Each structure stands twice: as C-alpha cells, then as structure tokens.
Amino acid sequence: MRRRRGVLLTAALLAQIAAGPSHAAPAVPAGWEPAGQCGVVRSGDAPLGGAEVTLYQAGEGEGGRPRVLAWARSAGDGRFSLDYRRPRDPRAVLYVLADLGGPRGDHGSGGRSGPEGAGGPVTLAAVLSGAAAPPELVVNERTTVAAAYALARFTGPAGVAGSSPGLPNAAAVAHNLADTGTGGVAPLLAAPPNGELTSTMAEFNTLANLLASCVSGDSCDRLLDLARRPGHPRPRDTLLAAVDIAHDPGHNAAALFALAGTTARYRPALPAAPDAWTVALRYEGNGHELDGPGNIAFDADGNAWASNNYRYGPDPAVPVCGGDAVLKFTPTGQDAPGAPYRGGGLYGAGFGVTVDAKDTAWVANFGFQGRGCPVDPAPLERSVSRFAPDGAPLSPPRGWRGAGIVQPQGMAADRSGTVWVANCGSDSVARIPDGDAASAREIATPGLHKPFGAAVDPAGRLWVSGNGSDSVQVVGPDGALERTVTGAGLRRPLGLATDSRGNAWVSNSGILPVPCGDSTAGDLADALAGEDGPRPGTSVTMIGADGTPAPEPFTNGGLFLPWGVAVDGDDTVWVANFGGHRVARLCGVNPAACPPGTRTGEPISPPGTGYTSDGLERNTGVQIDPSGNVWLVNNWRTVPVQANPGGHELVVLVGAAAPVTTPRLGGGGRP
Structure with missing residues (x-):
C-alpha cells in the first residue's frame, strides 16, 4: 500500500508538489467530471494535522496499479480538501489514505513536506466509493478497520486492485461497518439485528482501539509484530496490519486484545479476548x-x-x-x-x-x-x-x-x-x-x-x-x-x-x-x-x-x-x-x-x-x-x-x- 516515488506517484503530481502548495489534481484523461472532496483526519475526536492525504482509484484486475487522483496535507485541525476528476466508470473504487510519520502524541500540525517524506507506520484509510460521498469525509481508525476488512482480499503492499464485481462489491460492504461521514459505527452495524444483540460492534471498536494504540503511543512495533501473518513479511503500517489480521484472525488474538486495551478510544469495546478477530x-x-x-x-x-x-x-x-x-x-x-x-x-x-x-x-x-x-x-x-x-x-x-x-x-x-x-x-x-x-x-x-x-x-x-x-x-x-x-x-x-x-x-x-x-x-x-x-x-x-x-x-x-x-x-x-x-x-x-x-x-x-x-x-x-x-x-x-x-x-x-x-x-x- 505504501507509495513509492516513480511507482505510484505520477511525474505530474510531483511537479505540482514542487511548484507550490495548491495540491491540484494530477493530469487525468480529458472529459472526466470535475469533483471535490473535503475531509478531516482524526484519531477518536482528536484532529491529526500534517497527514499526507492521497486519493486513489483502485487498480483494475489482479496486479493492477492504483491511480493517484489527488493529494493534500491536513491542516492543524485535521481538515483537507481534494480536487480531482471523477472516473467515468461508475463502479470505479476510490479510497483515501492518510499517512503520518509515526506515533503522534500531540496530533498537531507538524509533519513532513510532501509524499517523499512518507514511510512511518501510521496509515489511516477510508473507502470513498460504494456509497454516496459524504459532505465531509472522516478518516480515522474505524474507517481504516472497515476498509481493511472489506478490501482485505484486494489489498497488498502495492495498493488496492481487483476485478468486478468482487472489488466494487467489497468497497460497498465497507460502508456497512463504518460511517465515513461521521467516523462512527455504520447504521447497519449499530442497530438490530447487529448493535447490542451481538458482540461485533464491540469487536469492531476494539480493532479501532488497536490501531489507535499505534497512532497515539509507542506501540507500533508491537502491533506490527503481532499482526504479522506467519510466513509473510511484517506489515509496514497500521492499514496493512489490519489487513493481515483479517486474513488470519486467529493468530495472536489474545495478545492483540491486550494491546488494544492500552488505548480505549472507541466504545463499547470487548470485555475479553475473542478466539479470533472475524467480523x-x-x-x-x-x-x-x-x-x-x-x-x-x-x-x-x-x-x-x-x-x-x-x-x-x-x-x-x-x-x-x-x-x-x-x-x-x-x-x-x-x-x-x-x-x-x-x-x-x-x-x-x-x-x-x-x-x-x-x-x-x-x-x-x-x-x-x-x-x-x-x-x-x-x-x-x-x-x-x-x-x-x-x-x-x-x-x-x-x-x-x-x-x-x-x-x-x-x-x-x-x-x-x-x-x-x-x-x-x-x-x-x-x-x-x-x-x-x-x-x-x-x-x-x-x-x-x-x-x-x-x-x-x-x-x-x-x-x-x-x-x-x-x-x-x-x-x-x-x-x-x-x-x-x-x-x-x-x-x-x-x-x-x-x-x-x-x-x-x-x-x-x-x-x-x-x-x-x-x-x-x-x-x-x-x-x-x-x-x-x-x-x-x-x-x-x-x-x-x-x-x-x-x-x-x-x-x-x-x-x-x-x-x-x-x-x-x-x-x-x-x-x-x-x-x-x-x-x-x-x-x-x-x-x-x-x-x-x-x-x-x-x-x-x-x-x-x-x-x-x-x-x-x-x-x-x-x-x-x-x-x-x-x-x-x-x-x-x-x-x-x-x-x-x-x-x-x-x-x-x-x-x-x-x-x-x-x-x-x-x-x-x-x-
């Protein structure tokens, strides 16, 4: 998922970043519909400034490369604005990544200058497609867990890619878990026959707390070590850690629960460790x-x-x-x-x-x-x-x-x-x-x-x-x-x-x-x-x-x-x-x-x-x-x-x- 210069960022985008702070969208095929999206990056209620926010279109087919549509940096209050041209394909999957340089205790406006500074372990995500775009997109730990689980089978170190109908259907399911307009639990998950009738909502919040332990503390290495699937490389950020947990939900379940308990940002949470982190x-x-x-x-x-x-x-x-x-x-x-x-x-x-x-x-x-x-x-x-x-x-x-x-x-x-x-x-x-x-x-x-x-x-x-x-x-x-x-x-x-x-x-x-x-x-x-x-x-x-x-x-x-x-x-x-x-x-x-x-x-x-x-x-x-x-x-x-x-x-x-x-x-x- 991590962007690399010369691989996912186009030359046009780098040129725009070097020219000034306008963060205009990179060049895309003519005739696409102009669009804009405002948003905010948060951890719980705390804004995250200095996050490098990138809007992607998922790659087509297995091994396809995602396309960068827009880039911005969140202000001190966590807010950002993305101007881009909407893809012609109505089933195109769009998602947003918000990268931070590492554990952030102050949630302030400090940060790195541009995507070339990327490389820290904190990446939050939100799925933009699959439901009507909210007036303001919230990117937080809940939206990250929703994106990681729904897109688990289409997400790898190079980004999100897949074919239809599987990929667009998966993107739509993300909105059954997290409400990208509020950063809260989605209505379907919050109400019967889910809600308080099952433990899934509490488990979902506990997974969000697990990621928050890295965003706000010094537990990133612990999280990435525990989330690593046997036989696979260590995930390099919080999003890929959540993807690994979705793939092998029974691995290190109790230890991950203990780590999640260090940051009780989202409630209700699980009172005890599950046997596996299936959602x-x-x-x-x-x-x-x-x-x-x-x-x-x-x-x-x-x-x-x-x-x-x-x-x-x-x-x-x-x-x-x-x-x-x-x-x-x-x-x-x-x-x-x-x-x-x-x-x-x-x-x-x-x-x-x-x-x-x-x-x-x-x-x-x-x-x-x-x-x-x-x-x-x-x-x-x-x-x-x-x-x-x-x-x-x-x-x-x-x-x-x-x-x-x-x-x-x-x-x-x-x-x-x-x-x-x-x-x-x-x-x-x-x-x-x-x-x-x-x-x-x-x-x-x-x-x-x-x-x-x-x-x-x-x-x-x-x-x-x-x-x-x-x-x-x-x-x-x-x-x-x-x-x-x-x-x-x-x-x-x-x-x-x-x-x-x-x-x-x-x-x-x-x-x-x-x-x-x-x-x-x-x-x-x-x-x-x-x-x-x-x-x-x-x-x-x-x-x-x-x-x-x-x-x-x-x-x-x-x-x-x-x-x-x-x-x-x-x-x-x-x-x-x-x-x-x-x-x-x-x-x-x-x-x-x-x-x-x-x-x-x-x-x-x-x-x-x-x-x-x-x-x-x-x-x-x-x-x-x-x-x-x-x-x-x-x-x-x-x-x-x-x-x-x-x-x-x-x-x-x-x-x-x-x-x-x-x-x-x-x-x-x-x-």
Whole structure:
C-alpha cells in the first residue's frame, strides 16, 4: 500500500508538489467530471494535522496499479480538501489514505513536506466509493478497520486492485461497518439485528482501539509484530496490519486484545479476548422475510439467492407453513429490486438452491412447514422452481415436476447448463439438461439412501451425499453412475463441495438424520438433545477426484455438527455447524495458501473452537462470494420450537476468504 516515488506517484503530481502548495489534481484523461472532496483526519475526536492525504482509484484486475487522483496535507485541525476528476466508470473504487510519520502524541500540525517524506507506520484509510460521498469525509481508525476488512482480499503492499464485481462489491460492504461521514459505527452495524444483540460492534471498536494504540503511543512495533501473518513479511503500517489480521484472525488474538486495551478510544469495546478477530455482520433484509433460510447461491453479480424453509413469523410458538418466497439480497445485504419473489410452485424450500450458467435461480421445494400448519405438504414437495434474474417465475404455478422429484434437497448446476437435483425422498437424482425441465430424467442411485448434498466438479461430474446410507455417489456428466464411496469416516453426511482439482469435501454430522422419507424435523430436533459438545463421528472426509478417500477423516478446527461446506478461491475449506455458534476453516489441497506447516485437512481456525460468533445460531448453508465474504444462514434458532424453529438472519464474515467466481458451476478457483 505504501507509495513509492516513480511507482505510484505520477511525474505530474510531483511537479505540482514542487511548484507550490495548491495540491491540484494530477493530469487525468480529458472529459472526466470535475469533483471535490473535503475531509478531516482524526484519531477518536482528536484532529491529526500534517497527514499526507492521497486519493486513489483502485487498480483494475489482479496486479493492477492504483491511480493517484489527488493529494493534500491536513491542516492543524485535521481538515483537507481534494480536487480531482471523477472516473467515468461508475463502479470505479476510490479510497483515501492518510499517512503520518509515526506515533503522534500531540496530533498537531507538524509533519513532513510532501509524499517523499512518507514511510512511518501510521496509515489511516477510508473507502470513498460504494456509497454516496459524504459532505465531509472522516478518516480515522474505524474507517481504516472497515476498509481493511472489506478490501482485505484486494489489498497488498502495492495498493488496492481487483476485478468486478468482487472489488466494487467489497468497497460497498465497507460502508456497512463504518460511517465515513461521521467516523462512527455504520447504521447497519449499530442497530438490530447487529448493535447490542451481538458482540461485533464491540469487536469492531476494539480493532479501532488497536490501531489507535499505534497512532497515539509507542506501540507500533508491537502491533506490527503481532499482526504479522506467519510466513509473510511484517506489515509496514497500521492499514496493512489490519489487513493481515483479517486474513488470519486467529493468530495472536489474545495478545492483540491486550494491546488494544492500552488505548480505549472507541466504545463499547470487548470485555475479553475473542478466539479470533472475524467480523460477523447479520443481514435480515426487510426484517420480516427470513424464516429458516436453508442455503445460498450467488449469481454473476454477487447477489445472494436464499431458500427459505418457512413463511415469516416472529413468534416461535405460532405455527408457520412452508415458505412461499425465494429471497435475493444485494452484496451489501439489502433486498434486490422487487424481492422477495413468489410463484413458480415455491413451498418450503430446504437446502436446495443454485444459479445456472444463464444466471437463472433454481429452488428445490422440499415441503418444510412448522408443526401445527394445517396444509398437507405431500402435493407440494415434488417440484423445483426457476426464476429469471429479475425474479419473474419461469416455472409453472405448481413448479417443474416429474423426474422422480420427491422432497428435493441439494441442487447443483454445471457449465453446460445442466441442473441436478438430489431427491431425498426417492433415492435418486434428477438431471435437467440445459435447464429444460421437459427433458429431465430420473437417475436411480442404489448406493444412496436419502440423497442430500450435491456439487459438481470441474469435469462436470455430480457428487451426492447419502445421509441415510453413509455414502457418496459420483455421477458422470451424462448421468452414468461411476462410483459409490463408503467408509473413510462417512457418517450421516450432509453438505459437500468440490475444489479446483476435483476433490470432494464432505461434512459428517455424525448424528443428524435429514427429515425426509421416514424421518421428520422432530427426529432432527431429538438428535440435538443434550447437546454439550461435538458428537461422535463429527468430521470432514476428503475424497480424491478418482474416488479414493483420504485414509482418515479430518477433525478439530471447530467442527461441532458439520453441515454445509464451501471451498474458496485458495481451495481453503469452510464448514458450517448446526451447533456451537461457529464456523470451521480447514487447509485444503493447496498448503501454500495455509499457515506454514499446516497440512491438507488440518485446521486454520483455532483448534477446538473454530471461528465463533454470537451472531451465529444453527447454520446449514455456507457459501463464498466474489469479494471473499463468507455467508452463512441461521437456519434454526438455538433452542428450536417445532411450530416455528426458523432463524431470521444471514451472517457474513467480512473479507475472511479468498474470492471465487460466481455462479459456481464446478470446482473452485479465483475470479
């Protein structure tokens, strides 16, 4: 991120600095719209004078170079003014860096003369794009933490760079954390379902205090040493230190907390050290639509489509019937235009939702409903629904039927346009070639009982878990049965995902029976009785692309009741848990992307706890978006009442994973 003469500063800018203090914008292509931005650099309420403030446009694509748009120096009261020409691209990402020469106790107007004096450890940041520019931009420790986490997967020593939609979506998420107009906590983070209902706001403030300990004291070396990721260079400033913490949030967590306690500038703060510095945001859409979200699938623009078990009801004691809407959220957690969407045969969707190669969304109508709902679900649990990108139903009023579809659960789509459905109630899968339901056919899977999770690998093969048979079935792109895998720790398997090399990663719940066929949601609830720790059989099984499983399943890292699985752009494995308020992160088949010495299958998240959050409840689906955010669904409440056991939020770990290309059409890989 640190600027270097001859690399990021243009010759025109240096010439302007040498000519006088006007700080006019450097030369940029003619025809761009003139713009101006006033702002102030602060640490808490104290102004920071003498800061070198630079406005950048992020680089395009991986390895792209940021462009300097304007430069100024903050006055004694911390204020500055930037005159520049706005880029033509409305999705261009703009950000501001405020550099100081080192620890500053007086926050006065002293400083260095121009960018050539840069080199101290204090760099504060704020994202200018992604939301309406405020009349006055505040740059402080809170805006720095927001920029570091939201842009964590696009930020390096050379600056911020990346491709669309991941980078602009990430910039927009920064405004869910910090309010750049006030320097305070953003409204979304400050209010329910966040605010005082979870510890995230206090954690966010504690991270800001951690950076403030360097700005106002002599703890910079300590901060940079503690934040340094194993196997990586020492970060050279506060911004890059926060980025390193976002990448490896479990590293030195307790020591960083102790350091943050030396500067209590922002309140409320955490009373005790977290197990990891993951920043978990809850999204609830319009506040009265999510009830038992089951899973998520992302479209090409990074919008999240979510299945919904039940019709929304705020009272868990009042029976609810099956959900009759599919939910679509923008990358920042708001309802997409017109959402939620209804019709097309929707009823009680479960774990099955996918987005195909044409960017249309498919939902499996399992027939979920709360105990006491008077509706007979039998006629409604035998279809799948399809929706256009704008939410218009493309399936008939009773959904697409046939092809053995009974209590459908997991769904997957491949690059050719084929959509697959795991038929939990008929021990088969449905193959829908090119999304043409009229050509769909049933494929019996004798090696599976209660097919549940589904994923496509890079070769176009389908992998399906059998929750009732402790097995996994591999199906060729043409529907031919290829292999049935048993043993290797497979025990009540649920979700699964494939990586960029064609390996499958399968979650083993150990005890959880999916409620299809002769099992009910009540049986699932009964299996949770006496829950006080990980159950026997809890693990993750890796199966090679050739169908050969690893000799032993993987455990630890926070595995409690594993359900959903996702693989990020570094082939790192993320596992949602139906208990324990945690998500696990395991090293995948690319150990080079893991902490030094970590082998495939070993935990990256803290052993024994994983990444915990009081914003999480009982999670089923987990998915990664193009910005590197990890999305989970609060499917059930912690104490589920069967009349309406549904949870009411999506939970997003900001910047925690390597970005992926969406929609997911087989395997992993970066955008």
